[in-house]
Amino acid sequence: MVDESLGLKVSRKSGEKIRRTLIEMGLFDRSRKICSDESHVYLPVLEIDEKSAAKLGSIGQFELVHFSFLPEERIISPEDLLGFRPSFEVVGDIAMVEERDAERVAAALMSTNKSIKTVIAPISDVEGEFRTRRFRHVAGEARTVTLHKEHGLRYRVDLEGAYFTPRLGTERLRIAGLVSPGDVVLDMFAGVGPFSLLLAKKGAKVIAMDKNPVAVKYLRENALLNKVNSIEILEGDASELALRYENRADHVIMNLPHSACEFLIPAMRAAKSEGMVHYYCIAPDDDLYKDVALIKKAAEEKDLGVEVLYKEIVRSYAPHRSNVVIDFRLLKS
Numbered sequence: 374m375v376d377e378s379l380g381l382k383v384s385r386k387s388g389e390k391i392r393r394t395l396i397e398m399g400l401f402d403r404s405r406k407i408c409s410d411e412s413h414v415y416l417p418v419l420e421i422d423e424k425s426a427a428k429l430g431s432i433g434q435f436e437l438v439h440f441s442f443l444p445e446e447r448i449i450s451p452e453d454l455l456g457f458r459p460s461f462e463v464v465g466d467i468a469m470v471e472e473r474d475a476e477r478v479a480a481a482l483m484s485t486n487k488s489i490k491t492v493i494a495p496i497s498d499v500e501g502e503f504r505t506r507r508f509r510h511v512a513g514e515a516r517t518v519t520l521h522k523e524h525g526l527r528y529r530v531d532l533e534g535a536y537f538t539p540r541l542g543t544e545r546l547r548i549a550g551l552v553s554p555g556d557v558v559l560d561m562f563a564g565v566g567p568f569s570l571l572l573a574k575k576g577a578k579v580i581a582m583d584k585n586p587v588a589v590k591y592l593r594e595n596a597l598l599n600k601v602n603s604i605e606i607l608e609g610d611a612s613e614l615a616l617r618y619e620n621r622a623d624h625v626i627m628n629l630p631h632s633a634c635e636f637l638i639p640a641m642r643a644a645k646s647e648g649m650v651h652y653y654c655i656a657p658d659d660d661l662y663k664d665v666a667l668i669k670k671a672a673e674e675k676d677l678g679v680e681v682l683y684k685e686i687v688r689s690y691a692p693h694r695s696n697v698v699i700d701f702r703l704l705k706s
Contacts, residue, residue, distance in 0.1 A: 377439040378405065381416045387433025388414035394432055398425060405442035417442045451481040464532060464539055465519030466490040470511065479512035490514050493532070499631065503585035504536045504562075523567065524549075526574065526599050530565045534587035537565055541628075544687045544698065545571055548626065548651055551700075552577050556623040559643050561611040561636060565591040568626050573604045580622075582607040582614045615639040620705070625650045630696050634664060637671040646705035649682070651698060658693045661686065668701055678704030 379402075383391050388409075395401035395418060405417035421429075421437060429435060452458045459478040461470045468489045470478045479492035493508040500506070508517060517533040523542050530537045545568055552558060554576030560569045563581035565588055573579040573596075581604055583589050589608040596604055607614050615625075616639055625640045627633040630653045640650055654664045662684050672679040683700035690696045 377441050378402070379418050379420070380438050380440040380442060381418055381421070381429070382413050382436040382438045382440075383416060383433055385409070385412065385414055387435070388416070390432050391429055391435060392416055394429060398428070400425060402442075404445055404447075406445050408440065408442060415440050415442070449485055451478070451485050454481040454485065462539060463489065464530065464537060465521040467517070467519045467532065468492045469508070469532070470494050472496070475511045483512060491516055491519070493517060499536060503587070504629070504631075505533060505585070506536065508533055524571055526567075526570055526595075528565050528567060528570075528595050529591055529598065531587060531591065535565050535585055535591055536588075537567070538688075540688045541567070548572070548624075549575055551649070552624055557618075557621055557645075558624045558626065559615060559618055559622040559640075560626045560628075561615055561640060562627065562629040562633075563592055563606075564588045564628075566595045568628065569604060570595055570599055570601050572624075573601045574599065577603070577624075579604045580607065580618060581605070582609065582611050584608070584610055612636055612639045615643040618643045620645055623648050627652045629653070630655045630690075634667050637668060638675065641671060641675060641677060641703055644703045647702055649700060649702050651700050653687070653696065653698050655690050655694055656697050658695055661695060661697050662699060665699060668699065672703070676706070680704065 395416060400418050402417035402419050408415040455477060461468050466488055468482050470492055472494050475494045482489050482492060491513040492511040494511050495506050496509050497507040518531045521528045521530060524546060549571050552572050552575060556577045558572050558577045558579045560579060560581045563569045563583045566581060569579045569581035581592060586608060592606055619642050622643045623645060625644050627636060627640055627650060633652055633654055644650055656663055665681055669679055680702045682702055685698055686695045687698050688696045
């Protein structure tokens with residue numbers, strides 16, 4: 374027998390509005406399931422005082438009842454099994470975990486998330502001229518290649534052959550909101566294409582380049598996979614390739630956070646007057662936007678004006694260090 378608990382009896386017409394309001398007010402009882410009949414919905418609540426009742430009454434009529442709500446089935450989380458919240462990223466069906474307690478964390482992830490088929494742990498930082506990491510296999514299938522879905526697009530990626538992080542997904546969507554159809558976009562460090570293909574799908578004319586042949590291979594595959602045609606893909610050094618597009622780009626993306634400052638001059642030359650550059654770097658938390666000075670110095674060397682439009686942390690990177698973005702506009706005579 375299910376014990377009765379407090380609930381609201383509301384018409385089907387008002388049910389969704391009142392449910393949302395209960396959640397906003399912190400009064401919805403998530404441990405119990407919503408019930409309904411032909412004309413009414415029964416919403417489980419934690420408590421209702423006079424002030425809350427008055428607010429809900431302004432949205433729709435309700436009746437305070439005691440009802441036999443069924444308990445909501447609780448999904449067991451990795452935190453339940455481990456006793457702590459593990460740090461991990463999921464790309465496609467591969468989970469990347471930290472080295473500490475890697476085997477225990479892998480077992481917890483795979484037992485609570487059936488879509489995870491492989492667990493790996495990095496054994497190096499991002500390194501070398503191709504910005505890659507080395508991993509060790511921890512559990513599941515022994516591979517580093519997967520298919521990742523983001524914003525309606527699919528990306529095949531080899532995590533050991535080309536750097537990729539899903540933690541920039543929100544930032545990629547922000548940039549997409551700034552780009553208009555027909556804009557020329559120069560993606561100087563395109564990787565497997567998460568910025569480039571999203572922007573090309575929106576109608577931008579994208580020039581995507583990368584020095585890493587593995588990244589370029591997957592970039593070409595991903596363009597075909599997502600049926601993207603308005604993209605030019607180049608393999609080589611961005612400092613040389615960018616100069617082919619002098620004064621042509623409405624947007625320049627510089628997602629090379631450890632060394633983007635070394636490519637500021639080619640990026641500035643590629644941008645149109647009033648073109649925007651989206652610059653990413655790793656910075657200490659006590660001086661997050663120190664690279665603004667480098668940007669202004671590079672602009673002065675070329676007698677260019679620069680206007681900083683946006684500064685923000687896009688993700689934490691390491692203790693006391695963050696990955697930040699600085700958007701700036703170039704003013705050319």
